[in-house]
Amino acid sequence: MKTANPLKTVPLVLAALLLSACSLAPVYERPALPVGGDWPTAVAPAAGATTEVAAHDIRWQDFFQDQRLKQAIGLALEHNRDLRVAILNIERARSLYQVQAADRLPTLNAGLSGARQRVPDQLAPGGNGGVSSSYTAGLGVTAFELDLFGRVRNLSQAALERYAATEEAQRTAQISLIAEVASVYEAVLADERLLALSRQTLDSRTESHQRQIQLREQGASSEFDLRQSESLLEAAKIALAQNRRQRALDENALTVLVGRALPAELLPTQGARWDSEVMAELPAGLPSGLLAARPDIRSQEALLRASNANIGVARAAFFPRISLTGAFGSSSNELSGLFDAGTRAWSFLPQISLPIFDGGRNRANLGVAKADRDIAVAQYDKTIQVAFREVADALAGRATLGEELRAVKAQEGAEQVRYDLAKLRYEGGQSSYLEYLDAQRSLFAAQQQTIRTSLVELQNRIGLYKALGGGWSATGVQG
Numbered sequence: 001m002k003t004a005n006p007l008k009t010v011p012l013v014l015a016a017l018l019l020s021a022c023s024l025a026p027v028y029e030r031p032a033l034p035v036g037g038d039w040p041t042a043v044a045p046a047a048g049a050t051t052e053v054a055a056h057d058i059r060w061q062d063f064f065q066d067q068r069l070k071q072a073i074g075l076a077l078e079h080n081r082d083l084r085v086a087i088l089n090i091e092r093a094r095s096l097y098q099v100q101a102a103d104r105l106p107t108l109n110a111g112l113s114g115a116r117q118r119v120p121d122q123l124a125p126g127g128n129g130g131v132s133s134s135y136t137a138g139l140g141v142t143a144f145e146l147d148l149f150g151r152v153r154n155l156s157q158a159a160l161e162r163y164a165a166t167e168e169a170q171r172t173a174q175i176s177l178i179a180e181v182a183s184v185y186e187a188v189l190a191d192e193r194l195l196a197l198s199r200q201t202l203d204s205r206t207e208s209h210q211r212q213i214q215l216r217e218q219g220a221s222s223e224f225d226l227r228q229s230e231s232l233l234e235a236a237k238i239a240l241a242q243n244r245r246q247r248a249l250d251e252n253a254l255t256v257l258v259g260r261a262l263p264a265e266l267l268p269t270q271g272a273r274w275d276s277e278v279m280a281e282l283p284a285g286l287p288s289g290l291l292a293a294r295p296d297i298r299s300q301e302a303l304l305r306a307s308n309a310n311i312g313v314a315r316a317a318f319f320p321r322i323s324l325t326g327a328f329g330s331s332s333n334e335l336s337g338l339f340d341a342g343t344r345a346w347s348f349l350p351q352i353s354l355p356i357f358d359g360g361r362n363r364a365n366l367g368v369a370k371a372d373r374d375i376a377v378a379q380y381d382k383t384i385q386v387a388f389r390e391v392a393d394a395l396a397g398r399a400t401l402g403e404e405l406r407a408v409k410a411q412e413g414a415e416q417v418r419y420d421l422a423k424l425r426y427e428g429g430q431s432s433y434l435e436y437l438d439a440q441r442s443l444f445a446a447q448q449q450t451i452r453t454s455l456v457e458l459q460n461r462i463g464l465y466k467a468l469g470g471g472w473s474a475t476g477v478q479g
Helices: 006-019 067-079 081-102 151-217 223-258 287-293 295-316 361-427 433-467
Strands: 108-119 130-146 321-332 344-353
Touching: 067 081, 067 151, 067 223, 081 151, 130 344, 151 223, 151 295, 151 433, 223 433, 287 295, 287 361, 295 361, 361 433
Parallel strands: none
Antiparallel strands: 108 130, 130 321, 321 344
């Protein structure tokens, strides 16, 4: 009887592989933008605003002008543990994708095996037992699936999209880290200014209180004035203690973000530049631009595409699966004659399985895949809506905080003049001590408010930069 030649099956296998271009995954279509095409009128940028350069194209090294801050951000990008985990997650996702992609190609294994056994005479055919040996060497393919309906290809595509989503998640983590470091750094600078103001106020009130004690001892002042002075002195001590505590908390937060204690030469100091010129101006662009600018949106869309591919996997489960197992090599009962003439051996074991009854499992899995896709669409829409709100909130801050800061500074200037006049009037005996203390209290409150409003305005600029997708660049990781 003539045996079949296994090489004749190669064209059949190649034809089956060509058929594997079939895919049962639905055609992906990006969902409609779940927000308006323009920013709210109340916060929209002025007509003719600069839009030539998108915010995400402005490198953080160009956006932030403070050299100490830039060095602190560089250290954070190098040492922050959360960012390190995000980078390692990319490596993990890449490896998982490579594992899944490997299933699209047959796995070829080389094998060498041997066996010896002794059969008793009572059990051997013809009553002639003894020791027998067999040795086999060759190449084999085990259970390679012919991907006729795109099941393996869609699994690989889903893994690829999850890998892309992880890359975008790492970029999101970098943007958030840069913004967080900058915000906390500016908060520490504000703490330094508040501390300096508190110390200055405490010194002034200590001197004023000592004078009130002397006047009281001389009978030239009342107990009421003395207690008012004492109250203001203790209030200054309270403010100083609070500012010291907040300074320590913010510095601790900065240390965690950077991943190590900042060198002394990089710590924020009172003399550091602290105005609108420390950051570049930002164009707002249009809401649709966020789709390309924000990596968190791109990450969610990649997960949506992965869910779309999983529908193809679930649909393929309704169709036959064909797998091939085969081997080609040499077999002999003597190890020394393993590759002699006439020892060639081969096997070819195709297998086909067709689902007939599974209790509704495949249909349920398809329902799960479709529900996962719908969930991914909702999460994608929600991500865009959150991004839209973050930008709109930051634009609202930009539209109002500048005017608020100018008003606060004007109020501080008025309170400073009022305090100077009240001091002159009190020392000249033209007004009461209570009027002088009230002016002193109001000036201190106005000075604190100026610092806090300045911090809010700077942090809003940072928030807008982050919301518009700024902070990621190919060279940004190096700081």
